[in-house]
Amino acid sequence: MKRVRRSQVEIEGKLRERTEVVEEDPSPPWDDRARLRVAGRPHPRLDGRAKASGAAIYTQDVGLPGMLHARILRSPHACARVLSVDASAALALDGVRAVLTQENAAAIPWYGGTTRLLERTVRYAGDEVAVVAAEDEETAEDALHLIRVRYARRRPVLDPGTAPRGGKPSVYTRGNARKAVSGAPVVVAGSYRTPAALHQAFETHGSVARWEGEHLTVWDSTQHIFGVRKELAAALGLPLHRVRVISTFMGGGFGAKNECGKYTVFAALLARRTGRPVRCLLTRAEESLAAGCRHATVQTLRLGARRDGRLLGIEHRSLCDVGAYGTDGPMPVGGPARTLYRCAAVRTEEVPVRTNTGPHTAFRAPGYVEGTFALERAMDRVAEACGLDPLEVRLRNYSPGDPRGFRYTRKGLRECYRIGAARIGWRRRARLGRRGTSLRGLGLASQVWPAGGAPPSHAVVKVNPDATAEVLIGTQDIGTGTRTVLAQIAAEELSLRARDVTVLLGDTGAGPYSLLSAGSLTTASAGPAVRAAARDARQQLEELATGLARGKGGRPGPREVCREIGDAMVIGRGARGPNPEGLKACSFGAHFAEVEVDAETGEVRIVRYVAVHEVGRVVNPLTASSQVEGGVLMGIGFALLERRIEDPATGRGIAVDLLDYKLPTALDLPPIEVLFVPGADPRATTIGAKGLGEPPIIAAPAAIANAVAHAVGADLPELPLTPDRVLEAIARGRRAP
């Protein structure tokens, strides 16, 4: 039975009120006493062989008979008016089939209606100006050079410090923070900056579009097939049932593929115009310029504490450079300040500012990575000011519930601290010091992230005559292992092996709606839906067994029932139930880093790393540990290497390839230990699991910065911690009394 209620959901760290249609799920939660055979045990990816043999087909690999190739012409100027676009020479080139420009493309509203698909004003270097479809990629590329565009350039705004507001600030208060901080005996104040960072998923953004009469099929590298369907249908004025979006395999997203891209609409428009399938893929340079970023922040933070380290007030303000168009407002940079510690007086403010740079998007724990860096850096300074150990200060401010006035389903952060401190040997911290030019430091950071998932998510389970099963669900596997985890859950409920279950996902034409794969939502949303559907199927099988038993004597087992009923197969359906009222489900973690800093070169080497997480039940320890390893390495990249750079005068992207935009390599991986706090969280979801996609990146930059600060004896106000900044901090550390 479906019913309607008002409820609060927290997705990607943003709390929203919404009307929810909920369907109760009667499944009794799998708690710690549940004896599970498949869920909760390591299982190799069910699609591992498809990936390792080269057979897995990604959007980039989709080739259709007669397919054309589209390439996009982008503005070289960060701010300009497009006076005219002359595509005649391009159209005359042999092999060119169509060119879209502002003159002939439909005026489709884009970026929340702030601009259109192709507009007369370009607002960042990389903004779309025209699109060519040609017989092959090279011809399309050649044609771009033949398009004559006249621009009237304007001076771009590039410095977030002086940029205009880009929308309403988002303000949160409890108590009187200003008064509490000003009156506190210990006050720590600081300004912290984080750079714009790029997702750099290995498969670039792209789509292939094909029309069959009135029906449009799109292959898209996306984190949200149903979201793309909705946006695409709206852009083209089509009813939903005529649009099908497929993403069978996709090569990484990290938040940049949550929405429908312009390239998808271009492919669909050009395919309609030419009567041929059209593929539109971004190059790596376009990926770096125009496919989203983690927005840069300038944060100012004041903490007031008692002399025993207990917090009295937190004031946090962040300028968030949302770029030229960022439509989702600023990311929740104040989230950690609002929820990580017990503190009665807190004020946070996220102020969006608009510059002529590429639009921002979500990027793995948006806001929280940046906010945790500033807050945890400042907490170490409170510890120092009070003469306390950093871990002790965190324990003294431990908040068992969400300090905004909610209870948690479970909070295992204290165990994370305990386990991690023991593994890394935290007690050695005081003894670490300088040996020749080598400075050693040990740092830790804490992490909170809303990760309980949410409705709606629906699933269908078909049980075959041979007692194998198929799960149909409109979610997608973005590389995290969703296929495998959902198969394990269905197998558990149906008493099968995971490899007796096939999960069909990534196709709006095949599975019912499920949420986007972002916000650490997927396992905690799609998982319970699949369990409910499998449970429905099992109950039907049990009823049939009773019926069949009457005629026969013995009661047949499920396998016999399946055989007996044959093609009159059992079909189960289920939906993700509502979240518990008044309770918040979050994932927690604590990271510990030991670093060695070279006092002469400023180079940072991570000697050891321990990551401990509490995410309720770990459904698949194998895929979970690779989530953590990859998340930590991505955090190391953000801490030490990565930043998007523009020419400060023109706003043109400088580091638009992988040589200049530094990603961590195999050589940057430190010895890392991944640990989980045991036990389920049955109040969060019926499978006892919470989300894990984002937590591993959140604490990493903060833990590393704290370790480096400990080594050099000075604060580190800006990421990444490049050698020049570290050397400068060492010099400051020496001057300090």
Place this chain on the structure above:
Amino acid sequence: MPEARTPKKPRRARGTKSAVHLLLRVNGEDREVTTAPHRTLLETLREDLGLTGTKHGCELGECGTCTVLVDGQPILSCLALSADYEGREITTVEGMADGAQLHPLQETFADLGAAQCGYCTPGFLLTAKALLEEKPSPSREEIREALAGNLCRCTGYLKIYEAVEQAAARMREEGPRGGR
């Protein structure tokens, strides 16, 4: 429904520009291609031969995603001109398995979770294959060095090392089999 790229018939590449006819040896088979003279080996494999297992990540020689083997040595196919590789033995990920029997590296990559999104996996597999052919018992350090030119944004590399180590152990035990 044709989801995989259908290999295109050799056609005159692009209007006015001349096409070249090449005889390439790919995964133990002779393949004739008619293609544009400036096509990279990566594009020839993917677009002309329909071998989409080889992926592109940057097309500038910076990520290793497009790695294939030429006479057993890893090269970046995005930087290689197809015309220069006539008569050489080219191996792509599709050529690693022996019929239905996967190469030990492919097995351990699948079993140990070394492929997350899997996009970088073919490149790693071929780099690792070349390494193990040269050094059947590489140390962790040698694996790190050998793989340092291949980037991965998902895994954190640890499971990739483990998969290479385990494949090496299996190959030593079982003797050479599979692959070409």
